[in-house]
Amino acid sequence: MGQSSSERSTLMTDFLRQSGGVAVIDGGLATELERHGADLNDPLWSAKCLLTSPQLIRAVHLDYLEAGADIIISASYQATIQGFESKGFSTEEGEALLKKSVEIACEARDTYYDRCQEGAHDGNNDGRVLKHRPILVAASVGSYGAYLADGSEYT
Incomplete structure (x- = not known):
């Protein structure tokens, strides 16, 4: 059963309190993927x-966590399910890929926590x-309107 809105609000309030009242969100995932050599010229963009x-x-998720x-x-x-279906995947496979996107972020968080326990340093060579620290994984839900049009943003 799901949580009530007041329970969700309390969870977020607790997270922000533990984070010092401010939370830093990662940056442009697609930009970093391209910087690392990914070809995102596809209607699925970074989901490719x-x-x-x-x-x-x-x-890339781990890089962002190490950066703070x-x-x-x-x-x-x-x-989108429809986007995956247009690539030949079944509805179930599309759903599994959406779930996989969250699982990958959770794996990066777990790796970060493992590195913390090992006393690892960040990747900046600054010692x-x-x-x-508390880390949240958020599922990105993009613009379904972009899928229904030509895959571009509203311009």
Whole structure:
């Protein structure tokens, strides 16, 4: 059974309190994926990497966590069941890929927590040790209107 809106509000309030009243959200996932060599010239945009290079998505999420992000967003902004179906996937496979986008972000969070326990340093060579802190994974739900049109934003 789901949580009431007051329970969800309390969870978010607690998260923000534990985060010092402010939470940092990750940056442009697609931009970082392209910087790491991903070809996103596809109607699925960054969700294409769910099919071709999930390890790259995980690495970018981890980069953002090591840079201090408190919230990481799944690689599902332009992902839709219809979009996956147009690529030849079944409805069930499309649903599994959407779920996979969240699982990959959770795996990155778990890897970050493992590295914290190991006393690992961030990737900036500045000697800063990674700090265990509350981290949220948010599922990205993009513009279904963009799918229904030509895949572009509203311009």
